Amino acid sequence: MRLLNLFTAIYLLLTLGALVLGGFFIYLKLESEIEFEVGMELNEQIDAYAARIRSGVDPKALENEKLEIQYLPFHLDEEELIIRDTLAYHEPVNRIEKQLKASKSFKINGKHYRISYFNLVIEAEDITETVVYIMLLVLLVQLLVIGFFFRRIANRILLPFQKTLARIHSFSFQKDKPLGFEKSKILEFNQLNEFLERMSIKLLRDYRQIKEFSENISHEIQTPSAVVRGKLEHLMNQEITEEQAHLIHSAYQSNEKIQRIVKSLSLLAKLENDEFEAPVPIQLDLLIRRNLEHLQELMQLRELRLEIDLKTDYTVPMHPYIAEVMINNLLSNAIKHNKQQGWIMILLQDGKLEILNSGQRLSKNPEDLMARFQKESSHPDSVGLGLAIVHQICKTYGFQFSYSNKEQVHHTVVTFR
């Protein structure tokens, strides 16, 4: 979840909680206050009636629907004020209503009167409800308004942080520019930015160093190797005996192998150094078909049967050159480790590429073959880096790569998600 939303959510929850709690207490207090006031008033009313009786008014003349006078035995103690809920008939609305009944007893002129006075509860409840309702409404509006402004302010404060994130997101080694930030008024953001600036400078320096180093090594080895190749080709064109031809051929092949190894290792180094950024959506089915076209004759020569089921319009973001290398390696592998009149099956679905092919049972553990220079075949020309390269490519892009072998069926799976 986003940081701002988290802040907003917490603020809302806390305020709401406070509101509810506050509202609850307001309600309680209000209710008790009203009860108290009503109680006081009822008490006064009762006292007034008692005074009138004391002054000689006949109790019977005082009776009205709100008043109830009961006669108690004289020997009982005077009762304190008691207030109770009760149901009583209320004439204006012509029905039984909930009422408050206040009772108090007096010993006046030798008689013990219990005077009870009724008061509509509705009034008390109404008042309480209305007041609390209005208060809550006001507080809610306050909540929304402050919430809105709070969000705006929080957003403003977090702006430098968002900028930092954006810059990090768009950082790439290829651009060769270290991260740079404006100074912020907030200490923590400045600390963060300074650290990131230093880090990015160091990362770029390391990146460049590794890049140049591996490029130089590659170049330094390839150059004399190219010279050797040229000289051997020249030698081939001289008058040579069969034995000399074999010697030349052997030397030539080994030299070619050196070049292939250097090329593959160089590619691996570049992959590990993240030199292939800037991915582009690659439509895999087209890429696979194109590769198959190139390899068509090689497949025909081995009389391989081909079955394909490719999902069209499935794209994966990759560097185009790397995508080419990956597909090429996978397909070449399927052809190379196949047998005469064997078969290859290629399945491309949403998120997964599977290649199955017939072949020999592997004598090595399939997972080991992904390590460098591990080869299954005893072919001297096989460099053993093909699968290692695919493995590294998958690691770079976060794909899963698996290679298994069951019953002489080779099964490679690349999972893109």
Next chain:
Amino acid sequence: MRTFLQQIAALLFCLLQFTMMKILLVEDNPELTQNILQYLTQEGILCETATTCFEAEDRLLGYAYDCVLLDLMLPDGNGLNLLRLIKDRGMKSSVLIISAKDALDDKLKGLDLGADDYLPKPFHLAELLARLRAIYRRSKLGGSDEISFGEILIRTQSLEVFVHDKVLDLTKKEFDLLVFLIVNKNKVISKQSIASHLWGDYTDDMANFDFVYQHIKNLRKKICAAGGKDYLSTVYGLGYKFDENAS
């Protein structure tokens, strides 16, 4: 004496087929320069060399070469600057970039700037020659797009091959192979060169080159079936040669 005569013969022979190509090789590695020079000269191509940007610029200002073989990593600068110079001055030279960098960006940059082709080092000399000839054929407007070798006639633009005026039915790869062999005639071409030319990087790490043999065999069959001489010879397991002195 004999080498001299051979060279004259080669030159004259080429004169019949091509107007003499003159190229500038810009490369700082002396051994490599020697290799290329030797190979191309034997093919009747006039080669001049430059080992620095400065020297190359000097030569370019003095003569319009048919093609410039350009290495990018030169001691006094990047070869791409020379490319820009050629394009800015509107020189009619084609440019074939040869570079050890093999970086995709360089390749794209080079081609974007107007280079005619990009050949990463290390390359087979046979491949270099094939590319050079292809560029030359493309650039010479109104020039012949035909290659003839004895009774074999190749029209490169229409992809037709005639043996004694009879059309040969060749696959694309067989056609490419034939052109490659004839352009590099009388030279032993290794199996690797052929594989690399026809399938590029796809043949990296291939255990054997049986498929090359198959194509050679098919090509040979088709030429002979049409009445052509068997110029193709296998050389001791090293490779193949299109020998004009074959019976």
